Structure formats: structure tokens, C-alpha cells
Amino acid sequence: MAVKVLCILERRQSRAERPAKIRSRRKRPAVRKVRRATIMSNRFMARAIELSLENVRSGKGGPFATVIVEDGKIIAEGTNQVTSSNDPTAHAEIVAIREACKKLGTFQLTDCEIYTTCEPCPMCLGAIYWTRPARVYFANTAEDAATIGFRDAFIYDEIRQPLTRRRIPMIPLMRDEAQQAFRAWEEKNDRIPY
Amino acid sequence: MAVKVLCILERRQSRAERPAKIRSRRKRPAVRKVRRATIMSNRFMARAIELSLENVRSGKGGPFATVIVEDGKIIAEGTNQVTSSNDPTAHAEIVAIREACKKLGTFQLTDCEIYTTCEPCPMCLGAIYWTRPARVYFANTAEDAATIGFRDAFIYDEIRQPLTRRRIPMIPLMRDEAQQAFRAWEEKNDRIPY
Numbered sequence: 168m169a170v171k172v173l174c175i176l177e178r179r180q181s182r183a184e185r186p187a188k189i190r191s192r193r194k195r196p197a198v199r200k201v202r203r204a205t206i207m208s209n210r211f212m213a214r215a216i217e218l219s220l221e222n223v224r225s226g227k228g229g230p231f232a233t234v235i236v237e238d239g240k241i242i243a244e245g246t247n248q249v250t251s252s253n254d255p256t257a258h259a260e261i262v263a264i265r266e267a268c269k270k271l272g273t274f275q276l277t278d279c280e281i282y283t284t285c286e287p288c289p290m291c292l293g294a295i296y297w298t299r300p301a302r303v304y305f306a307n308t309a310e311d312a313a314t315i316g317f318r319d320a321f322i323y324d325e326i327r328q329p330l331t332r333r334r335i336p337m338i339p340l341m342r343d344e345a346q347q348a349f350r351a352w353e354e355k356n357d358r359i360p361y
Numbered sequence: 362m363a364v365k366v367l368c369i370l371e372r373r374q375s376r377a378e379r380p381a382k383i384r385s386r387r388k389r390p391a392v393r394k395v396r397r398a399t400i401m402s403n404r405f406m407a408r409a410i411e412l413s414l415e416n417v418r419s420g421k422g423g424p425f426a427t428v429i430v431e432d433g434k435i436i437a438e439g440t441n442q443v444t445s446s447n448d449p450t451a452h453a454e455i456v457a458i459r460e461a462c463k464k465l466g467t468f469q470l471t472d473c474e475i476y477t478t479c480e481p482c483p484m485c486l487g488a489i490y491w492t493r494p495a496r497v498y499f500a501n502t503a504e505d506a507a508t509i510g511f512r513d514a515f516i517y518d519e520i521r522q523p524l525t526r527r528r529i530p531m532i533p534l535m536r537d538e539a540q541q542a543f544r545a546w547e548e549k550n551d552r553i554p555y
Contacts, residue, residue, distance in 0.1 A: 216541065223546050250468060268449060269447065272447055282534075289520060292484075296515075298449045307539045311543060314543075315543050318490070323520075326517070338499070339499060342501055348478060349506075353509055359444040361444055361449070
């Protein structure tokens with residue numbers, strides 16, 4: 168129901184904003200395709216929202232869920248399981264990314280779309296960049312998460328700080344020695360880049 | 362051996378830099394404690410470097426390793442396993458954090474120290490902030506990682522960009538509907554914050 172209402176609102180808004188020339192083309196196949204894509208996007212986000220609600224009700228973790236879509240089909244779902252699994256990395260996005268990669272037998276999600284109920288925290292955004300999806304849809308913002316007690320916005324602020332100003336001390340140590348492994352990597356002929 | 366050499370160099374440097382008043386106190390217990398702490402730090406980083414080299418030689422993944430220390434003892438070790446496990450989140454830090462939390466039965470590592478052979482990428486830095494360790498020691502820098510083909514520095518640049526300027530499109534969708542789960546979380550009396 169919520170999805171349907173949103174689609175109507177989006178259509179109204181887009182009609183009002185659309186210039187006359189474009190408006191006259193609104194029944195063309197390309198436009199219908201865009202509209203269909205919007206409706207599908209909403210269906211996937213609606214599923215993610217449903218999962219996030221279930222996750223709170225079941226007590227498995229925070230109010231977050233993610234679905235990953237390839238070729239118009241959901242290939243993986245994830246919910247936040249930090250407290251129930253004692254795994255601070257078990258955010259919805261990480262859980263879904265690991266599941267999608269397991270299913271596809273790959274460590275990249277190049278043609279996939281990620282639908283997540285909250286703007287990814289820096290950890291999850293980093294994971295998203297490593298997996299290289301086509302795009303990410305998100306619902307709540309990092310600021311919304313901050314208002315209910317999550318530290319996403321704080322961690323974004325910290326990451327933007329130089330090393331020396333961060334709240335968790337970051338101390339350089341033994342760089343020269345550690346370069347050995349980097350040289351070994353460069354010299355390895357059968358290395359698999361990622 | 363490398364550790365021993367480094368300790369000697371550190372001692373020489375600290376003698377030269379130490380003012381006369383402090384120099385006279387160098388045999389006091391507090392100073393010996395600091396020196397012992399430095400030597401131990403090096404031992405832990407040396408172990409991480411050893412693991413990072415083994416990881417390249419065995420072909421399990423990138424040239425990165427992490428050890429996590431609590432009360433002067435290693436409680437978890439991790440190496441990069443992205444390509445061998447088809448898990449883009451299996452960076453050394455994430456693997457070690459998950460292992461440490463499993464061992465301690467917690468989702469936070471409040472009193473722990475993390476020794477990692479490279480400055481954490483944004484994903485791993487995010488994970489570190491969620492686990493709240495006391496401090497992080499790192500060897501190679503994000504720029505060093507970039508010189509051998511890893512995208513750490515690029516991802517840092519992207520995270521610092523506003524949403525609308527990022528290379529992976531980040532598209533807001535259905536925020537109003539997603540707020541339901543946030544409200545449910547706030548109303549949940551037995552929620553476990555993290």
C-alpha cells in the first residue's frame with residue numbers, strides 16, 4: 168500500500184516538474200521503462216523495510232535490512248545481527264553482501280543494485296566500494312540513525328579527520344618492515360587482484 | 362631480528378630527543394615499563410608482518426594481516442582472505458575482529474589493541490570504530506597500498522565526497538516508510554544498544 172501511494176506521489180511530482188517537450192513523450196516505451204523501474208525499486212525497498220521491522224520485532228538486532236538485486240531479482244537479503252551473533256561487523260549490508268557473493272561465487276557485485284533501509288555507515292560504504300555494485304538505494308539517513316542512538320554520523324566525522332585528531336589513537340609502527348609483504352605481492356606472478 | 366634493530370634505533374632516537382631532566386630518570390620503573398611496552402608493541406606488529414608475508418606466499422589473499430591483543434596477549438589473528446573465500450569483507454582487520462569477538466563472547470573490544478600491517482581501509486576503520494578498541498597500531502599507509510594497486514586511498518576520497526558526487530550513485534528512496542522500523546526500535550523496551 169505504502170509503495171503504491173509513493174508511486175502516485177512520485178508520478179504527480181514528476182508531471183509537475185517535467186518540461187512541456189518531455190511531458191508530451193510520457194507514453195513512449197522508454198518512459199514506461201523508467202516508470203516500471205521506479206515501481207520495482209520501490210518493491211525491493213519495501214521488502215527491505217519489511218525485513219528491518221521483523222528484525223526489531225524478533226530482537227535479532229538493530230532496525231536495518233538490505234536486499235541485493237541482480238537482473239530484477241533478489242539474490243540476497245541481510246538484516247543487522249550485531250548483538251545476536253556477537254559480531255560487530257554483522258550490519259545488514261555486510262550480511263547481504265557476503266550472502267550475495269557466496270551465491271554468485273565471486274567477490275564483486277558489478278551489475279547488482281543494493282537496497283538498504285539506512286544510508287550505509289562508513290564500514291558498509293567501504294564494503295560497497297570493494298564490491299563495486301551499479302548503484303545503491305537508501306531510505307533513512309545517517310542523521311536519522313544518529314537520532315535513535317547509532318553512531319554512523321560520528322564515525323563519518325572521525326573518518327574525515329586526519330589520523331592525529333581521531334578519538335581512537337592511530338599509531339604508526341614498523342612501516343619499513345611491513346613493506347616486505349607489499350614487495351612480495353608485487354613480485355608474485357599469480358596474484359589475484361581485487 | 363628486525364624487531365631488535367628497531368628497538369635499538371628507537372632507544373637511540375629517544376636518548377637524543379630526551380631533555381636532560383627526563384634523561385636522568387631513565388632507569389625508573391615507569392620508564393622501564395614504557396620501554397617494555399614498546400618492545401611488546403613491536404613483537405605484536407612483527408607477528409602481524411610475519412602473517413602478512415605468509416598470506417602472500419600461500420596465495421590466500423592480499424598482503425595484509427592483523428593481530429588483536431588483550432592484557433598483553435594475542436587473542437585473535439586475521440589475514441586477508443577476499444579472493445580465497447569469495448568474501449569482499451574478509452579483510453585482515455574484519456577477520457581478526459570477528460574472531461576476537463567470538464572468542465570473548467562480545468560485540469565490543471573495549472580494552473584491546475589492534476596491530477595491523479596497513480592503515481585500515483574505510484571499511485575496516487568503520488569496523489574498528491564500532492568495536493571501540495583502546496588504540497590501533499598500523500605499519501604501511503593507505504598511500505602505500507595505493508602504490509601496489511589497492512583502492513584504499515580512492516575509497517577514502519569517495520567517502521569524503523557528498524553523496525551526490527560519489528562514483529557509485531547513492532539514491533534516496535522511501536525514507537518516510539523506513540522510519541517505521543526506527544520508531545519500533547525506539548519503542549522497544551528490551552532493545553540492546555551497540
